[in-house]
Amino acid sequence: GTIRLADYRPYPFEVTQVALLFRLAPGATRVRARLDLVPRQPGAPLRLDGEELRLISAAIDGEALGGNDYLLTETGLTIHAAALPEAPFTLETEVEIAPEANTALEGLYMSKGMYCTQCEAEGFRKITFYPDRPDVMAPFQVRIEGDLPVLLSNGNPVAQGPGWAEWHDPWPKPAYLFALVAGDLVAHPGSFTTASGREVTLNIWVRPGDEDRCGFAMEALKRSMRWDETAYGREYDLDIFNIVAVDDFNMGAMENKGLNIFNSKWVLASPETATDSDFERIEAIIAHEYFHNWTGNRITCRDWFQLCLKEGLTVFRDQSFTAEMRLGPVKRIEDVILLRARQFREDQGPLAHPPRPDHYKEINNFYTVTVYEKGAEIVGMLKRLVGDAGYRAALDLYFDRHDGQACTIEDWLKVFEDASGRDLAQFKHWYVEAGTPRLRVSEDWAEERLTLTFEQSTPPSPGQMEKAPRHIPIAVGLLSPNGDEVVPTTVLEMTEARQSFCFEGLATRPVASILRDFSAPVILERAQNGAERAFLLAHDTDPFNRWEAGNALARACLMEMAEGAGPDGAYLDALGPVLADAALDPAFRALCLRLPSEDELAQALHAAGKIPDPDAIHAARAALMRAIAQRHEAALSEIYAAMAVPGPYQPDAEPAGRRALRLAALALLSKLDGGARARALFAEAQNMTESFGALSALIALGAAEAETAAFRTRWQGDRLVMDKWFMAQLAYCPPGLAAGLARDLAEDPLFDWKNPNRFRALMGGLSANHAGFHDRSGAGYQFYADWLIRLDPVNPQTAARMSTAFETWRRFDPGRQALVRDELDRIAATTGLSRDLSEMVQRLRG
Ligand code: ARG
Ligand code: ZN
Numbered sequence: 001g002t003i004r005l006a007d008y009r010p011y012p013f014e015v016t017q018v019a020l021l022f023r024l025a026p027g028a029t030r031v032r033a034r035l036d037l038v039p040r041q042p043g044a045p046l047r048l049d050g051e052e053l054r055l056i057s058a059a060i061d062g063e064a065l066g067g068n069d070y071l072l073t074e075t076g077l078t079i080h081a082a083a084l085p086e087a088p089f090t091l092e093t094e095v096e097i098a099p100e101a102n103t104a105l106e107g108l109y110m111s112k113g114m115y116c117t118q119c120e121a122e123g124f125r126k127i128t129f130y131p132d133r134p135d136v137m138a139p140f141q142v143r144i145e146g147d148l149p150v151l152l153s154n155g156n157p158v159a160q161g162p163g164w165a166e167w168h169d170p171w172p173k174p175a176y177l178f179a180l181v182a183g184d185l186v187a188h189p190g191s192f193t194t195a196s197g198r199e200v201t202l203n204i205w206v207r208p209g210d211e212d213r214c215g216f217a218m219e220a221l222k223r224s225m226r227w228d229e230t231a232y233g234r235e236y237d238l239d240i241f242n243i244v245a246v247d248d249f250n251m252g253a254m255e256n257k258g259l260n261i262f263n264s265k266w267v268l269a270s271p272e273t274a275t276d277s278d279f280e281r282i283e284a285i286i287a288h289e290y291f292h293n294w295t296g297n298r299i300t301c302r303d304w305f306q307l308c309l310k311e312g313l314t315v316f317r318d319q320s321f322t323a324e325m326r327l328g329p330v331k332r333i334e335d336v337i338l339l340r341a342r343q344f345r346e347d348q349g350p351l352a353h354p355p356r357p358d359h360y361k362e363i364n365n366f367y368t369v370t371v372y373e374k375g376a377e378i379v380g381m382l383k384r385l386v387g388d389a390g391y392r393a394a395l396d397l398y399f400d401r402h403d404g405q406a407c408t409i410e411d412w413l414k415v416f417e418d419a420s421g422r423d424l425a426q427f428k429h430w431y432v433e434a435g436t437p438r439l440r441v442s443e444d445w446a447e448e449r450l451t452l453t454f455e456q457s458t459p460p461s462p463g464q465m466e467k468a469p470r471h472i473p474i475a476v477g478l479l480s481p482n483g484d485e486v487v488p489t490t491v492l493e494m495t496e497a498r499q500s501f502c503f504e505g506l507a508t509r510p511v512a513s514i515l516r517d518f519s520a521p522v523i524l525e526r527a528q529n530g531a532e533r534a535f536l537l538a539h540d541t542d543p544f545n546r547w548e549a550g551n552a553l554a555r556a557c558l559m560e561m562a563e564g565a566g567p568d569g570a571y572l573d574a575l576g577p578v579l580a581d582a583a584l585d586p587a588f589r590a591l592c593l594r595l596p597s598e599d600e601l602a603q604a605l606h607a608a609g610k611i612p613d614p615d616a617i618h619a620a621r622a623a624l625m626r627a628i629a630q631r632h633e634a635a636l637s638e639i640y641a642a643m644a645v646p647g648p649y650q651p652d653a654e655p656a657g658r659r660a661l662r663l664a665a666l667a668l669l670s671k672l673d674g675g676a677r678a679r680a681l682f683a684e685a686q687n688m689t690e691s692f693g694a695l696s697a698l699i700a701l702g703a704a705e706a707e708t709a710a711f712r713t714r715w716q717g718d719r720l721v722m723d724k725w726f727m728a729q730l731a732y733c734p735p736g737l738a739a740g741l742a743r744d745l746a747e748d749p750l751f752d753w754k755n756p757n758r759f760r761a762l763m764g765g766l767s768a769n770h771a772g773f774h775d776r777s778g779a780g781y782q783f784y785a786d787w788l789i790r791l792d793p794v795n796p797q798t799a800a801r802m803s804t805a806f807e808t809w810r811r812f813d814p815g816r817q818a819l820v821r822d823e824l825d826r827i828a829a830t831t832g833l834s835r836d837l838s839e840m841v842q843r844l845r846g
Contacts, residue, residue, distance in 0.1 A: 005305040005358040011131050012044035013037045015138040016088070020128065024115055024146030024182055026100035029108065030056070033095075033128040035138075038088045046079040046091070049125035049132040052107075056094040058129075061085065077129045093129050102126075103754060103794045111248035112207065114183030115146070116261055120254060121304055121363045124175035134301045135406040137172035144182060150205065152181040154257040156239045169257055171237065172404060174300055179256030181205065181244045188214035192225050194235045200225075204267060205244040213268040216279060216651060217243070217286050224287040227321050232395060234294045243267065243286075247719060250756050250797050251367070253285050255292030262289070265720055265757055271649035273721050275689045276659055279651035283325065288318040294399065302406040304363040308355040308431070309412055311367075312375020316383075319376060326653035329543035330587045336518045336544070337591075339377065341600050343369040344436050344523070348603065349807040350846040352434040352461035356409050361839040364797050370434070377521040378430045384473045384491055384519055385427070386420040394419040426495055427471040434461035437470055439494075439522040445509045452476065452492075452512060453500040456522070462846070469497045475519035475542075478503060478510035483539035489516050511535055516542040523607070528552070534574040543588065550578065550592050554624070558601050561620035562613065567627040575628065579635045586643060587657030593628075593664040595621055598770035599808070606811040613813075618735055618771035622671075629668040636665040640677065649687040656689070663693035670697045675704075682707050692724060699732040722750055723761040730765030730772070738772025739779035746787070753791065756798045763787060767805035774812065778819035781806075785823035788837065789830050796834030803827075803840045810846070821845070 017036040022029060037046070055072060058065045060083065069083035079091075102109035107126025108117050117123065125132040142153040145164045154177065155169025188211050190202035202221060204214040221243070228234045238258045249263035266285040269278055295317065296310035323331040346352060346369055353366065355375045360366055383391040398415040405411075409431050413424045435458040444451040454474065458467035472494040478487035487510070492501045503510075513536060515524050533556075536549035557568040578584065578592050596604070598621060602612035629636060643662035645655045670678045675698050682694035695711055698704035708729060715721040726745055730738055745751060745762055752758045766780060767773045773780040784805060792799040809820035827833070828841045 012041035048129040050129040276656035308375035315376035316379035475516035586661035590660035614771040726761040727765035731768040735771035796836040800836035
């Protein structure tokens with residue numbers, strides 16, 4: 001059934017204490033739970049969630065329940081009111097579960113001989129009978145018995161002996177933050193002293209052999225802990241902080257209290273096996289999970305509709321952290337690239353939903369770029385509206401007022417209203433309405449006055465036909481014709497459907513730089529010619545808009561090329577000064593050389609009322625790369641030579657930026673040299689960044705046979721590197737080869753499809769090959785659907801998540817649409833389809 005926000009009711013009992021005992025065994029683990037309960041609504045039955053549990057016994061205040069006292073179903077246990085005391089009481093249950101049979105990787109499961117858990121959002125109900133909802137918060141005591149050397153749970157260690165350990169988490173928490181890990185693990189140790197002098201033991205737990213790949217993550221953790229103290233005044237609150245790396249994991253990582261569990265991909269790193277972008281992501285994800293300790297754990301969500309309360313805020317916090325650790329403007333541009341490529345795409349398709357949805361069937365389907373990344377943009381807009389000091393005051397109030405509570409978006413907005421005195425009623429639309437606003441701007445110049453007139457409109461989305469005007473912060477600056485800034489960045493607040501803003505007393509007509517720093521997640525529609533864009537690319541003082549001007553030039557050029565035009569000479573000219581400007585950061589120049597993706601171009605063509613042709617888009621992009629290389633061959637060769645980084649590899653932003661620029665030059669030059677430089681680099685590379693960059697360039701040329709084989713021979717024993725091998729061959733190969741190659745790779749003995757990383761590498765690689773996935777034969781669609789159907793009974797969460805590859809299908813021609821529709825129908829008609837995948841397919845069919 002459908003779960004609705006409007007149906008929220010408080011839980012009729014308070015849980016004051018939880019004690020759990022685990023007797024671990026792969027096929028038959030016993031879980032005993034003792035819950036101390038206080039009735040809050042006389043006469044209410046006690047309803048506990050529970051799935052796939054074998055009930056052994058249940059007792060209240062020591063008395064076994066009789067068959068008439070309760071009702072046991074597939075989804076839970078209800079104890080009738082008549083069987084319940086009116087005063088506080090204790091419920092004891094014992095259940096049996098089978099972690100080794102758990103392939104869905106939700107609840108308690110096994111990964112390479114080690115026990116681990118994933119409880120968010122609703123996995124705890126697969127461990128024991130419990131009110132599995134985030135507004136029920138309680139302190140947990142856990143005893144683990146099992147014949148394994150390392151036995152971990154949340155909170156502080158209390159006592160341990162051979163084959164057992166006890167943990168106590170004093171901070172009341174919802175069940176989704178529960179975690180247990182048991183295995184033959186080794187620790188990479190560390191320690192941290194908090195601002196107030198508390199000594200915290202740190203550990204990163206990995207399987208033996210991986211301990212030398214934890215150093216970077218450990219240092220990132222310490223930087224995160226320090227940053228949360230200085231930027232938000234938040235200290236860590238336990239004696240120990242453990243991180244565990246597991247190979248089989250549905251998502252990136254999980255913020256369980258005091259015991260974060262990570263996909264090993266986002267912990268383990270060495271120069272030989274991880275790329276610069278892996279290092280950056282690891283730092284960001286370590287920070288993200290750590291930051292959840294305050295934004296998520298100490299203050300959690302009242303219900304799952306409020307997910308973006310913790311996720312949007314925590315993403316905003318990790319983005320701010322990375323911006324300070326590395327190059328702020330470059331980080332901002334990267335975040336906006338991701339937002340537009342993935343969130344704008346979601347917002348414009350059949351899966352569009354508000355950052356705070358009001359109904360769902362399966363909450364796991366709502367861990368989306370809209371909840372996370374758009375959620376973060378909304379926090380960024382709030383900060384822009386109230387200013388840095390206002391933001392800090394609002395956050396201080398939030399922690400003060402709501403520590404220990406399970407909150408809503410309304411609570412969150414209220415602290416901003418109370419701290420700043422502003423009315424945010426209109427601003428709230430950002431949370432409760434789907435869709436990306438279109439913001440059209442026109443200019444008028446008269447009598448030393450520049451008038452900017454904005455018009456906003458948000459297209460309909462599923463279930464929401466009418467959209468109210470949004471409160472939009474629009475950061476604007478004005479430049480004189482010689483490039484001086486005559487009006488520094490000013491935030492205009494748009495609240496009407498149509499609104500004008502004037503700048504007076506200007507001697508000459510300035511050039512407006514609009515939506516600086518991407519101050520709102522909107523699509524800016526501005527009639528602007530190439531010369532103005534080239535001017536902003538050369539002179540804008542706002543780094544985001546400087547990059548954006550070049551990006552808009554490239555996008556316009558590619559859209560015309562996809563419809564048969566040749567490369568735009570003005571765009572090629574405008575790139576020259578950027579390439580040559582040694583004062584510009586290499587990482588920034590690398591971004592300027594990065595063309596919009598094929599998927600983004602399809603999105604832009606669709607938005608312009610055209611039917612995108614994937615083959616034409618692919619050809620246009622390849623042709624523009626060749627044209628850039630031809631026009632700027634000398635400058636690119638010079639960059640390629642000058643950006644080589646001498647000495648041992650360091651993952652820091654500065655050398656990483658140089659490598660990024662060098663590899664961007666390589667990808668272009670390889671269109672001219674037949675891959676000679678890339679082949680040489682592949683042969684001599686001492687780190688994965690360069691090795692993988694060279695391999696990718698060769699794959700794109702269709703000339704990587706020897707290198708692909710050599711890479712496999714060298715790395716076949718390394719699961720994380722082999723994921724890259726599967727992904728890159730499909731994502732970058734000539735599109736005509738993609739579907740056939742996917743079939744071949746699925747036959748490779750190393751294609752362990754039950755491992756989510758490996759599955760995502762192969763299927764994600766195929767769907768990232770835009771023209772390959774959308775091949776007019778339908779071979780890409782069919783292969784992809786076959787595998788979703790096969791994975792669904794094993795791991796519904798990952799199958800459902802991967803189905804988003806189909807979300808753009810309505811952009812394309814009737815032939816492709818019919819092919820996708822057939823595949824969606826075929827999936828929908830599969831018997832026993834999971835709730836996860838059936839909800840997705842139903843929404844995708846629209
Ligand atoms: N809270 C985690 C994070 O953002 C994500 C876990 C989501 N897991 C899931 N099965 N839906 O860091
Ligand atoms: Zn998160």
